[in-house]
Amino acid sequence: MPFGGGSKCGCCHKAVYFAEEMQCEGKSFHKSCFLCMVCKKNLDSTTVAVHVDEIYCKSCYGKKYGPKGYGFGGGAGTLSMDTGEGLGIRHEESAPHRPTNNPNPSKFATKLGGSDVCPRCGKAVYAAEKVIAGGNSWHKNSCFRCAKCGKGLESTTQADKDGEIYCKACYAKNFGPKGFGFGQGAGALAHSQ
Helix, strand or coil, X not given: CCCCCCCEEXXXXXXXXXXXXXXXXXXXXXXXXXXXXXXXXXXXXXXXXXECCEEXXXXXXXXXXXXXXXXXXXXXXXXXXXXXXXXXXXXXXXCCCCCCCCCCCCHHHCCXXXXXXXXXXXXXXXXXXXXXXXXXXXXXXXXXXCCCCCCXXXXXXXXXXXXXXXXXXXXXXXXXXXXXXXXXXXXXXCCCC
């Protein structure tokens, strides 16, 4: 301990006394200095994430240093419109969305006697057994399954592409980012069909 007080604060470099000390990664901080480097939110031992000598809340740390791409908070279902530019993240411009010109994309878009038609089995789907996903109505127990592996799905575990539904794992494997670091490199378990 330096003369005249406790150890030095990892943020302001002033003496930290025992009553106001927060410790993280072997360093001491004042309670008032133990803040996220980006959003300035107060941190504690359960909400802190460390990168080199910088401390962040888990949310800001994930945005700045976490994985990017589908399934990592950037896909459908996220509520944030934050682009991460405040964290130094630059995004490439994407092509504008072009809707299809086909007014009736599938033969299943028609109704049978007022009930929807299941795209998997082609039979009528009534309200008691209906689950809506991918713009279609599905039979909850028999047809609401992954198109690749057949795993039963729920609204939170499904992803859709071109009117077909998949489990998150099959969707990521078939339509997600490819390359090293995305489950396709050395050491990844290969699933051959």
